[in-house]
Amino acid sequence: MTTTRDLEKLLGQSINGDMDAFERLYHATSAKLFGVVLRILKNRAQSEDALQDIYVRIWQKAGDFEPGRASIITWMATIARNRAIDIVRRQRPESDIEDAEIEILVSHDTVFEEVVLADEVRQLEYCLDGLEDDRQQIVRLAYLEGWSRAELAERFAQPVGTIKTWLHRSLRQLKECLGS
Amino acid sequence: MTDREDIDMLAAEYVLGTLEPAQRQSVVARREREPEIDKAITDWEMRLSPLNTHYDAVAPSRDLFASIRSRIETAGQNVSANIASLSEVASLKRKVKMWRSGALGAGAIAASLIIAVLATDIAAPVQDGPFVAVFHRDDTQPAFVMTIDLDTRVVTIRPVEASLPEGKTYQLWIKSDQSGSVPQSLGLLQNASVATTKNLGQFDPAMLRTATFGISLEPEGGSPTGQPTGPAIHGRLISVEH
Numbered sequence: 001m002t003t004t005r006d007l008e009k010l011l012g013q014s015i016n017g018d019m020d021a022f023e024r025l026y027h028a029t030s031a032k033l034f035g036v037v038l039r040i041l042k043n044r045a046q047s048e049d050a051l052q053d054i055y056v057r058i059w060q061k062a063g064d065f066e067p068g069r070a071s072i073i074t075w076m077a078t079i080a081r082n083r084a085i086d087i088v089r090r091q092r093p094e095s096d097i098e099d100a101e102i103e104i105l106v107s108h109d110t111v112f113e114e115v116v117l118a119d120e121v122r123q124l125e126y127c128l129d130g131l132e133d134d135r136q137q138i139v140r141l142a143y144l145e146g147w148s149r150a151e152l153a154e155r156f157a158q159p160v161g162t163i164k165t166w167l168h169r170s171l172r173q174l175k176e177c178l179g180s
Numbered sequence: 181m182t183d184r185e186d187i188d189m190l191a192a193e194y195v196l197g198t199l200e201p202a203q204r205q206s207v208v209a210r211r212e213r214e215p216e217i218d219k220a221i222t223d224w225e226m227r228l229s230p231l232n233t234h235y236d237a238v239a240p241s242r243d244l245f246a247s248i249r250s251r252i253e254t255a256g257q258n259v260s261a262n263i264a265s266l267s268e269v270a271s272l273k274r275k276v277k278m279w280r281s282g283a284l285g286a287g288a289i290a291a292s293l294i295i296a297v298l299a300t301d302i303a304a305p306v307q308d309g310p311f312v313a314v315f316h317r318d319d320t321q322p323a324f325v326m327t328i329d330l331d332t333r334v335v336t337i338r339p340v341e342a343s344l345p346e347g348k349t350y351q352l353w354i355k356s357d358q359s360g361s362v363p364q365s366l367g368l369l370q371n372a373s374v375a376t377t378k379n380l381g382q383f384d385p386a387m388l389r390t391a392t393f394g395i396s397l398e399p400e401g402g403s404p405t406g407q408p409t410g411p412a413i414h415g416r417l418i419s420v421e422h
Contacts, residue, residue: 019249026245031237038238048240055248056255060316063392063414069222074229081232085197089204121230142196143231149198171192178227 002028007072008065015062026055029073033080040084040146042095050087054080088146127177135170138163184216191220195228213345213397215410313393313415323413324395330385337395338375351398352378353408356391363394368402392416 007028013021033054038047057079065075128136134156141147141155149167153160193199194207211218315324323342328335337352344350353363369376380388396403397410 019252022252023245023249026248030244031239032235034240035235035238036232039235048244051240051244052248052251055245056251059252060255063416070226070229074225074232077232077235078225078229081197086201086204089197089199089201121233124227124230139196140231140234142198143228144234146197148200152198167193167196167198168189171189171196175188175192175227 004071004073008067011058011062011065011072014059022059025058029076030055032073033076036077036080037084039144040081040088042098044096046087047084050083051080054083057083085146089148092148092151123178124174127174130177131170131173135166135173138166139170139174142167187217188220191217192224194221195224212411213348215397218411311389311417313417315393315395315413315415324415326393326415328380328388328417330388333380333383333385333388334377335380336375336377337369339369339373344371345397347400348397348410349400349402351396351402351408352376353394353396353412354380354383354388354391355394356387363408365403365406366393368398369395389417 007025010021010025010028014025030051034047034051037050037054038044041047041050058076061079065072069075070078128139131139138147138152138156141152147155149160149163152158153163156163158166190199190203190207194204199207207217207221211221311328311330313326313328315326324337324339326335326337342350350369352366352369354366355361355363366378366380383391392414393416394408394412394414396408396412398408403409
C-alpha cells in the first residue's frame with residue numbers, strides 16, 4: 001500500500017534528481033493516470049504516448065507541487081487530464097477501444113482509494129444529482145470522457161450555443177451548491 | 181455578465197475540457213500573467229477533482245518507463261547545452277560537459293523547475309565558487325538561469341525564454357527552512373531581456389546553498405503584499421564544481 005505521504009516523499013526525491021524514486025512514483029501511479037488518459041483518448045497507442053509526455057512533465061514540474069493545495073494524486077491526475085484533453089480537442093483520435101473493453105483492462109491495483117476525500121466526493125455527487133438529468137450527463141461526459149461542446153450538441157440534439165448555456169448554468173449551479 | 185463571471189466560466193470550462201483548442205491555448209497563456217484566472221482554474225480543479233474517483237486504473241505496457249527515462253535524460257542534455265551557450269563563464273562549459281558525461285546525472289539537470297543538489301551534496305561541506313539554478317516553465321526550455329558565486333554571494337539572473345506582459349514585473353524570492361519557509365523578497369528583475377545582478381551578502385552561504393529560489397510575476401513595482409501573488413517558478417542551486 002502506497003500512502004500519499006510515500007508518494008510525496010518520492011516526488012520530493014525526484015526533485016533532487018533521484019530517477020529511482022521517480023520510477024517508484026511511476027509504478028505507484030501510472031495505472032491510475034493511464035486510466036484517465038485511456039478513458040478520454042480511447043486509443044491505447046496514443047494514450048501511451050501521452051502518458052510519456054505526462055511523466056516527463058511531472059518530472060519537470062515536480063517543484064511546483066504544493067502539498068497544502070491539492071493531494072499529490074489530484075495534482076498528477078490534473079496534469080494527465082489536461083494533456084489528454086489537449087490531444088482530444090485538437091483531434092478526436094481513432095478509437096480502438098470501447099468502454100466495455102476498458103472495463104476488462106481495469107487493474108485491481110488501486111492504491112488511491114485512501115486518498116479520496118470521501119466527504120468531497122459525496123458532496124460533489126450530491127450537487128451533480130441536483131442538476132437536471134441532461135445537464136448532469138453533459139458535465140460527466142465532458143469531464144470524464146473529454147467530450148467537446150459539438151459532440152455534446154450532437155448527442156443531445158441541441159445547437160452548440162444551447163449546450164454552452166447548459167454548461168454554464170450547470171457549472172454555476174454546482175458552484176453554488178458546493179458553497180464556494 | 182461581469183468580467184469576473186466571464187473569467188470564472190472560462191476557467192470552469194477550461195477545467196471541464198469543453199473549450200476549443202485556441203481558447204484553451206489562450207487560457208494557458210493568460211494564466212501565466214493573470215493570477216485571477218490561475219486562481220479560478222485551481223478552484224475549479226478542486227471542485228471537480230472528486231470526479232477522478234470514476235477513473236479506473238488500467239496498467240500501461242510494462243516497458244514504458246524506459247522511454248520516459250530516456251526522454252527525461254535527453255531533455256536534461258538539451259538544458260545543459262543551453263546553459264553552456266548562455267553563460268559567459270568559460271569554465272561552466274567545461275562543467276556542463278561533465279554533467280553530460282554523468283558526473284552529476286543528466287537527470288538531475290532535467291529536474292527542471294527545481295534543479296537541485298543531489299541528496300549526498302547537501303551533507304557535504306559548503307563549497308565556494310559558481311553554482312547555477314535553472315527556472316523552468318512548462319517545456320524543457322528554461323525561462324531563467326541564475327548563477328551565483330558563493331564566495332562573493334553575487335547572483336546574476338539571465339532571462340532565456342521569458343517574456344514580460346505589459347504592466348508586470350518579475351520578482352525574485354528566497355525561501356529556506358531558516359526563514360520559516362516564508363518567501364523573502366530579493367527585489368525585482370530589471371526587465372525580461374537583460375541580466376540582473378544582485379548582491380546577497382546578507383545571507384549565509386550554507387543557507388543559500390539549500391534555499392529554494394522563486395521568480396514570480398507581479399504588478400509593476402513588485403508584490404503589493406510582500407509575498408508572491410502571481411504565478412511562480414522555482415529553482416535551487418546546483419554546483420558546477422563537480
